[in-house]
Amino acid sequence: MSDHTGHTSSTIFLDVILPLAIAKTYTYRVPAEWNAEVAVGKRVVVQFGKNKIYSALISTIHHSAPVHYEAKYILNILDSSPIISPVQLEFWKWVSAYYMCNLGEVMNAALPTALKLTSETSIILNKETEIDKNELTDKEYLIVEALEMQSRIMMSDVSKILEQKTVYPIIRNLLEKKIVWVEEELEERYKPRKAVFIKLNEEYNDAGSLKILFEELERSPKQVDLLQKFIQLRKSNIDIEKKILLEESGIGASVLTTLIKKEIFYSYEKNVSRLKIDESDLLETFELSTSQQQAYDMIDASDKISLLHGVTSSGKTQVYIRQIESVIQQGKQALFLLPEIALTTQIINRLRKYFGTDIGVYHSKFNDNERVEVWNKALDGTYKVILGTRSSVFLPFKNLGLIVIDEEHEGSYKQYDPAPRYNARDSAIFLSTLYSSKVILGSATPSMESYFNAKGGKYQLVELKERFGGIQLPEIMISDLKEEIKRKKIESNFSSIMIARITEALENKEQIILFQNRRGYAPLLMCNTCGYTSKCVNCDVSLTYHKLSHDMHCHYCGYHQKMIKICPACGGSHLEMKGFGTEKIEDDLLSIFPSARIARMDLDSTRAKNAYINLLADLEDKKIDILVGTQMVAKGLDFDNVSMIGIINADTLLNYPDFRSYERSFQLMEQVSGRAGRRSKQGKVIIQTYQPEHYIIRSVIQHNYDLMYQTELAERKQFHYPPFYRLIKIDVKHKDQNTVQNAARALARELKQELPLRILGPEFPMISRIRNYYINTITVKIGKGEISAQKVKDILRKKIELINGQKEFKSAIIVCDVDPV
């Protein structure tokens, strides 16, 4: 049998995934001598396009020769065994379909950079051509001159030399004149770290000959010392590194060189790991409390995904640890997902105590080479547990038995740019179906969608309502500001009870955290005469006065201007500051508690390098009595000595403008409250509000998650908000954003009858807040020049119809339900 190309049908063809944003896979041909080596999941080197060379991943192997074109040969096979499994590949395909992106984009997100190779074009001088420099243009002359200096220039450097973007036409001319050659270079980026090791000549392996050797060396005491040290080290190590031998013995390298010359020692090179292994042989044990054990048993018994809803300090981690131990015993791997790197150091130290060297860490702060090593150790099964941030869902697990997603509500599980705009939590849930692995979603403040799934019976709801080790939940009290004002008890922004509690804590030498969700000094400046308020020129948002810089800032776009003294509208001078931010609170505190040490933690005070870390250290070292902060204080501040939390104005949290989401308000309030009283005694929380009857505040006091959840659920359903629908963000590229926005809003109004269409186009303050939901961004370009609202509407409508036509999308912009699988 043979096809039209004349090749027998036994020729192997490969469909490969290129690490590019391209919709298709491409077919290449395998030279017969490599037939035995191809396998799905291995990387191959291919030429793609005129001269670029890439590393691509084999996705399918077949024998059908392409009909309409001649397939190119693969240039090389990079791996001796597959770097990803067929299961992983299936996962990639799901991510690509669900998040509406190309497989190449998934590949880019999944593979560590060092495993993806792209050739670099460089140019070199053609020595066989005589160059008449007078015939060269100025730009050509510059290139030739540069080549005479350094013989080889990268294409990217050519742009720099010429100070312009497009350089190909010029290079092409030089190529035609045969003045230069072009070369493509592909470099293997991962380089194993090598170290030199020392070995004793086998002749001296028995005690007798060793004794003779020592006698022979008697006159060279340093050599004897070195040999002795070597033999001592050999007792505990198989391989002895040269560097360590020299360091430990304190003897110079020349002595060792002599011994190698005498053929007493051999030196050899070996690959070593870059990953630090701190072997803490401190294997700690603990007992689960009754409620923890109950939670553990529930998770164990059910086939469903478990949502572990545990209040702050309820000891969710212990439950995870026991579950991880259990899957390791079954010979399987576990994945422990965390939202941020900052949290990994704390948890890794904790987990190392139980899992020692079985645990690997994976996050973006690792360099390329280190990531490849973690990758390989997950692949070969060295690591039984992987602790990592969102990209670790792509690691090549062998047999994944458990996925723990801690702080599952966290927005940082979502990648919003570039594609794939995936949510690691949702993706991990799909991944679990491929491996039939158990899933635990853990949070003190579960996300709406997970809670919905749990209440609806899709997940199993496991609750831990007690704090671990007998620590009591904080006492939460409300301070009704209306009452306080009526009774004239209020002092600047502090109610009498707040002041009393702060005083009490200060007297007890305990620390206090005060939460005010506005930065700056005053969020509004208003003219008392005419009612004018200062607004941002771009954003239609009021400007916040910052005392420190004495400027008025827009917190959306960063616009700022000098403070005004006279009203620009009426010329009056009765400008009044309305509202208050963290700067004002800090000021007021200083006057009420002059001897207290007060610090502020917000975006402004932590901008400087290390400022945040220094603040944390000061708090830890008890150099701060009162910390005033924005929502930054809601996360990760676990200090035993903080006994009291004050929420200065809870009303600024209600109706948090995140999709009218009460979820966020509740989470913030709950998280801040959770900081109070950790070990020794019960914490105190004071919530100041003008609306003490508000159900969020009520539910926080009663630790009643359901109350908040029910209301939020109803609200979201009514307004078609996420996460009940999948969102696609549409970016409309045009200078006239006003017309675009108006057209988008108008279209949304029109289509609302037939579609649950809610958000459209570039309404940027809103868009910036939905990035935790949208699954893709579609860019619509409208040509230059004048546009009309009608034109924009037509273009958008077409686009929506197009998206609508795609398989599982039943409606346009806002589609699908909470269930990612």
Added chain:
DNA sequence: AGCACGCCGACT
């Protein structure tokens, strides 16, 4: 993502 091709404005 590159890179070629092709169409237009502003320069020798």
Added chain:
DNA sequence: GTCGGCGTGCTC
């Protein structure tokens, strides 16, 4: 007249 800007389409 062409150089080089950018929009469009193809790459196995």
